[in-house]
Amino acid sequence: MPPSRDLLARITRLRELFLDEDRGARALADYWRNEADVAAYDAVLGARIGWKWNAALAECRDRGWPRADDQVVLDFGCGSGIAARRFVHWFGAREVLCHDRSRVAATFAAQAVRAQFAGTKARALPRVDDVRPDVLLVSHVLGELDAAGEVELEGLIERSRRVLLVEPGSRTISRRLSTLRDRLLGGFHVAAPCPDATTCPALATPNDWCHFFAAPPNEAFTDSDWVLTTRALGIDSRSLPYSFLALSRAPVAAAVPTQRVLGRPDQGQHVTKVLVCEPAGLRTATVHKRSHPELWRTLKKHPETVRAIEG
Numbered sequence: 019m020p021p022s023r024d025l026l027a028r029i030t031r032l033r034e035l036f037l038d039e040d041r042g043a044r045a046l047a048d049y050w051r052n053e054a055d056v057a058a059y060d061a062v063l064g065a066r067i068g069w070k071w072n073a074a075l076a077e078c079r080d081r082g083w084p085r086a087d088d089q090v091v092l093d094f095g096c097g098s099g100i101a102a103r104r105f106v107h108w109f110g111a112r113e114v115l116c117h118d119r120s121r122v123a124a125t126f127a128a129q130a131v132r133a134q135f136a137g138t139k140a141r142a143l144p145r146v147d148d149v150r151p152d153v154l155l156v157s158h159v160l161g162e163l164d165a166a167g168e169v170e171l172e173g174l175i176e177r178s179r180r181v182l183l184v185e186p187g188s189r190t191i192s193r194r195l196s197t198l199r200d201r202l203l204g205g206f207h208v209a210a211p212c213p214d215a216t217t218c219p220a221l222a223t224p225n226d227w228c229h230f231f232a233a234p235p236n237e238a239f240t241d242s243d244w245v246l247t248t249r250a251l252g253i254d255s256r257s258l259p260y261s262f263l264a265l266s267r268a269p270v271a272a273a274v275p276t277q278r279v280l281g282r283p284d285q286g287q288h289v290t291k292v293l294v295c296e297p298a299g300l301r302t303a304t305v306h307k308r309s310h311p312e313l314w315r316t317l318k319k320h321p322e323t324v325r326a327i328e329g
């Protein structure tokens with residue numbers, strides 16, 4: 019069924035606000051007008067962010083990130099609460115606290131968690147001043163915070179035992195995330211995606227940034243409702259760039275990998291170039307079709323599944 023004009027109008031308005039290049043460093047004012055705005059966001063933009071969370075959470079799981087079945091999880095700047103729902107799906111939670119400057123959004127998010135996970139308590143949390151969550155989730159919020167919001171978030175991070183941030187894969191936001199990472203290193207271990215815990219190598223030169231691409235599920239190409247909606251909105255379903263950071267007070271169990279592939283491979287006919295992050299810094303590695311045919315093919319067909327090319 020073609021998407022309704024109402025849905026398209028609500029999402030178009032939100033995307034124009036998010037992509038407004040004239041805004042500069044000014045923070046966005048509260049843009050949620052009502053529950054229908056949040057529901058429209060959740061159905062399209064939220065779903066895409068959920069796929070990014072799936073990719074980040076899979077990597078956390080593979081790096082030994084422990085479950086949270088008996089823990090309190092706080093979603094800061096929750097919007098429709100897609101981050102909380104993806105997290106509970108992968109790692110569980112005893113209680114989810116949904117915080118947003120918009121009461122409409124926080125109420126929607128808590129209700130959505132309760133509707134999907136009958137065994138998990140969830141409620142809107144208007145203030146975060148004193149809360150000390152076991153797990154703090156932050157999703158696509160950094161770019162919207164004013165100075166006061168940043169101070170509030172950093173205070174909350176300091177009071178959290180584990181922190182997961184998933185942000186857009188843009189150069190500006192990713193570098194902001196890397197800068198935050200380096201500031202927080204004293205008190206946290208980096209659980210993912212970094213190969214080790216020294217200063218972020220992507221910050222060494224101005225043109226690099228730590229980002230990845232998530233694989234959209236098949237339905238993004240086979241579900242006719244989804245295809246019609248994204249086509250009408252001009253959204254490229256193939257592209258899901260994101261950056262992320264998982265922090266933990268306690269070291270996580272799994273071995274730290276020696277490298278992490280960044281961005282998209284530069285695919286040639288016989289040679290593919292891949293940017294890898296290693297403890298010594300960023301390096302462009304080459305994969306030859308002739309000597310490594312399987313890896314070369316995987317980099318061509320499913321590049322987002324390749325986290326390391328050596329070791």
Ligand SMILES: C[S@@+](CC[C@H](N)C(=O)[O-])C[C@H]1O[C@@H](n2cnc3c(N)ncnc32)[C@H](O)[C@@H]1O
Nearest residue numbers: 067095096097118119120123157158159162167
């Ligand atoms: C782009 S939306 C992302 C929503 C959700 N986290 C997601 O990933 O889909 C950013 C959210 O941050 C909220 N927000 C912006 N500034 C905030 C602040 N200072 N404190 C709390 N929430 C804030 C907005 O109301 C909005 O819901």
